Amino acid sequence: xxxxxxxxDELGIRDLLSEIxxxxxxxxDLAENAAQARAARQRQRPDLVLxxxxxxxxxxxxxxxxxxxxxxxxxxVVMMSGHATIETAVEATxxxxxxxxxxxxxxxxxxxxxxxxxxxxxxxxxxxxxGVVRKPGMGIVAPMPQVExxxxxxxxxxxxxxxxxxxxxxxxxLFELDKPLRDARDEFEKCYFEFHLAKEGGSMTRVAxxxxxxxxxxxxxxxxxxxxxxRGKRGxxx
Numbered sequence: 001x002x003x004x005x006x007x008x009d010e011l012g013i014r015d016l017l018s019e020i021x022x023x024x025x026x027x028x029d030l031a032e033n034a035a036q037a038r039a040a041r042q043r044q045r046p047d048l049v050l051x052x053x054x055x056x057x058x059x060x061x062x063x064x065x066x067x068x069x070x071x072x073x074x075x076x077v078v079m080m081s082g083h084a085t086i087e088t089a090v091e092a093t094x095x096x097x098x099x100x101x102x103x104x105x106x107x108x109x110x111x112x113x114x115x116x117x118x119x120x121x122x123x124x125x126x127x128x129x130x131g132v133v134r135k136p137g138m139g140i141v142a143p144m145p146q147v148e149x150x151x152x153x154x155x156x157x158x159x160x161x162x163x164x165x166x167x168x169x170x171x172x173x174l175f176e177l178d179k180p181l182r183d184a185r186d187e188f189e190k191c192y193f194e195f196h197l198a199k200e201g202g203s204m205t206r207v208a209x210x211x212x213x214x215x216x217x218x219x220x221x222x223x224x225x226x227x228x229x230x231r232g233k234r235g236x237x238x
Contacts (some may be wrong), residue, residue: 001025002047002118009039009055048117053081068096076117107185110129190225
């Protein structure tokens with residue numbers, strides 16, 4: 001997987017992004033300001049940087065420009081902000097930013113931006129064609145809807161990600177992403193594990209192998225999410 005540097009002065013944002021990216025198998029380095037980001041960049045070139053715009057010492061656009069002018073912008077940088085303007089987004093694009101995430105950041109948008117950045121950087125993730133979004137579990141792509149121009153859209157060709165994601169043909173749950181990231185993520189994970197439990201007849205061993213989790217960690221995760229562990233066995237028996 002990838003080495004990702006997360007630069008944000010908010011502890012909660014750093015922790016949340018780190019948790020999600022670690023769960024995806026990435027190695028995450030954290031920085032709370034530009035000074036720490038510079039040091040992290042010097043220690044080891046990350047495969048991708050998630051960079052907040054508004055920081056107390058040096059803002060993200062200034063740091064991006066610094067890396068660009070000194071030849072250190074050798075990795076894709078995804079800008080993040082909840083208060084940026086379209087002009088700021090366009091400026092960051094001209095400097096060399098790969099894309100932009102508006103806060104609050106949904107898990108879907110985060111993972112899509114990371115995947116796209118790593119593909120550009122020579123990663124192994126499958127690239128999606130412009131203007132389409134891959135539906136997890138379905139192996140197909142669907143056209144993205146046209147939306148009004150926002151800060152994020154200014155850096156992604158005038159389009160945003162859809163607000164709702166449909167999971168595969170055997171899990172028709174619709175996920176509303178206009179809610180706190182942690183809540184949306186818990187809903188997705190619960191549906192994900194229930195799907196695999198049903199598919200594997202309730203076998204914790206096979207689900208652990210399928211999802212890549214250690215069995216004890218998987219059991220704790222299922223209990224935390226409130227997953228009915230007998231549901232898969234009932235489905236298999238029926």
